[in-house]
Amino acid sequence: MATPIRIFDTTLRDGEQSPGASLNHEEKIEIARQLEALGVDIIEAGFPITSQGDFEAVKAIGKDLAQTTVCGLARCVDRDIERAAEALRSAYKPRIHVFCATSKIHLDHKFKKPFETIVEMSVKGVAKAKSYVDDVEFSPEDGSRTSIDDLVTITKAVIEAGATTINIPDTVGYSTPAEYGAIFRQLHERLPEIEAKGIVLSSHCHNDLGLAVANSLSAMQNGAKQIECTINGIGERAGNAALEELVMAMRTRADFYENYTTSINTKEIYKASRMVSNLTGLSVQRNKAIVGQNAFAHESGIHQDGMLKNRDTYEIMDPRSIGVPESKLVLGKLSGRHALSDRVKEMGYTIDDETLQRVYDDFKSLADRKKEVYDEDIEALLDKRLGEVRKLWELRFLRVTAGTDETAMAFVELHDSAGVVQKETAHGDGPLDAVFTAIQRITGVTVTLEEFTTRAITGGKDAQGEASVAISHHGHKVRGRGVSTDVIEAAAEAYLSAINRIKTIDAKASEQEPAAQP
Numbered sequence: 001m002a003t004p005i006r007i008f009d010t011t012l013r014d015g016e017q018s019p020g021a022s023l024n025h026e027e028k029i030e031i032a033r034q035l036e037a038l039g040v041d042i043i044e045a046g047f048p049i050t051s052q053g054d055f056e057a058v059k060a061i062g063k064d065l066a067q068t069t070v071c072g073l074a075r076c077v078d079r080d081i082e083r084a085a086e087a088l089r090s091a092y093k094p095r096i097h098v099f100c101a102t103s104k105i106h107l108d109h110k111f112k113k114p115f116e117t118i119v120e121m122s123v124k125g126v127a128k129a130k131s132y133v134d135d136v137e138f139s140p141e142d143g144s145r146t147s148i149d150d151l152v153t154i155t156k157a158v159i160e161a162g163a164t165t166i167n168i169p170d171t172v173g174y175s176t177p178a179e180y181g182a183i184f185r186q187l188h189e190r191l192p193e194i195e196a197k198g199i200v201l202s203s204h205c206h207n208d209l210g211l212a213v214a215n216s217l218s219a220m221q222n223g224a225k226q227i228e229c230t231i232n233g234i235g236e237r238a239g240n241a242a243l244e245e246l247v248m249a250m251r252t253r254a255d256f257y258e259n260y261t262t263s264i265n266t267k268e269i270y271k272a273s274r275m276v277s278n279l280t281g282l283s284v285q286r287n288k289a290i291v292g293q294n295a296f297a298h299e300s301g302i303h304q305d306g307m308l309k310n311r312d313t314y315e316i317m318d319p320r321s322i323g324v325p326e327s328k329l330v331l332g333k334l335s336g337r338h339a340l341s342d343r344v345k346e347m348g349y350t351i352d353d354e355t356l357q358r359v360y361d362d363f364k365s366l367a368d369r370k371k372e373v374y375d376e377d378i379e380a381l382l383d384k385r386l387g388e389v390r391k392l393w394e395l396r397f398l399r400v401t402a403g404t405d406e407t408a409m410a411f412v413e414l415h416d417s418a419g420v421v422q423k424e425t426a427h428g429d430g431p432l433d434a435v436f437t438a439i440q441r442i443t444g445v446t447v448t449l450e451e452f453t454t455r456a457i458t459g460g461k462d463a464q465g466e467a468s469v470a471i472s473h474h475g476h477k478v479r480g481r482g483v484s485t486d487v488i489e490a491a492a493e494a495y496l497s498a499i500n501r502i503k504t505i506d507a508k509a510s511e512q513e514p515a516a517q518p
Ligand code: MN
Pocket: 014, 169, 171, 204, 206, 235, 236
């Protein structure tokens, strides 16, 4: 029978420690509920002594979740453990996780204490935690850089004191798969009580060398029955082992990892990833395994053609298995006619061969200028060829003045699809506000700006910048993107493209039925 591997998610503790991440109380609870839906076994919800926020989060999540074990972190210090116990008092399945540094480098420079003292502290800490809860985890911090003899000594001692899970962290992301796996194998060999008492050994890997997932899998193959990880691999520095990578490696290569199983419902992975990314503000790199924007995108024409004939040719995982509705086939200049035709059908258009050829010609010339062609671009090409030209606005001219001691002002010229030009000047609280106000006045569409982000697509001084906006209008949330070497212009394009999409939605709605309410 396959060994069940416990998935211990520390997105809300180690992940939340990521530089740039911060979650409010409600957001933490929302993520915790999604982690439960995902099927993780243990959620490390925070480090209660460190802040009132962490304390409240551990408390609320412990009370809220009935299926999942909820864990609070503590040093081997009385008040830490008391605080964690207090936070977990009304939890359904509480766990206290105590840790103490054990490596020589930490002892010499951080603690300035002999190893024997560390063992004593750890035993006391575990015993104290055990006086509050049955489920106690212990971690020798920097375990992978602690000598194996010391690891054996401390593991034996904390098991006697009542710890039921022993986690050996690769705190600084220094270990290699063979080396890290050997630690687990040796602990098992030298401590028969691990097997006899059903003690769970656990891995906790950081990704400083990009080895976090590989190290975790190696630990598993050498006897670890719990893996600590985070959604999107967020965490201190380069992050932790990514839950989605671990789980999908085990699932996709079930032929190889046939002796192991997890309780994760992989269909919830994509949602969890989007949620964590949106709420923490830590965006997922495009080429990130499993959940990156490009993870299931196929650019080369040969690959696209193969994909259309049989997905298995170039896709080892079905994107639907992680909850992505469908594979996003990015079209680019290498895409063939077949790929375009398929996309057009998927978008709900039926066109004859002659029109397809024209749209394909337009598409090729657009793809020469633009690396990736999105659905909206194709829609625009189709509309042009199908003669259903909508009244859309285009940016014709833009001038902005702004400075530290003056009110920002924007002068904007737009033209509609009939070629009529309209101009407007607006003041604003900063250049973007001024530009957006001028665009709203010309188009007559009043919207609320919900989100605005910019990022550089390429490096250097002449980098292309991409701006993304999300705006809402009568309950519709619409996004728009713009790209330019000038970030203000990119923002104006993004805003305008979102407004154009609202106009399209409004036009479609009024075609279908007369407006019920003004
Ligand atoms: Mn860590």
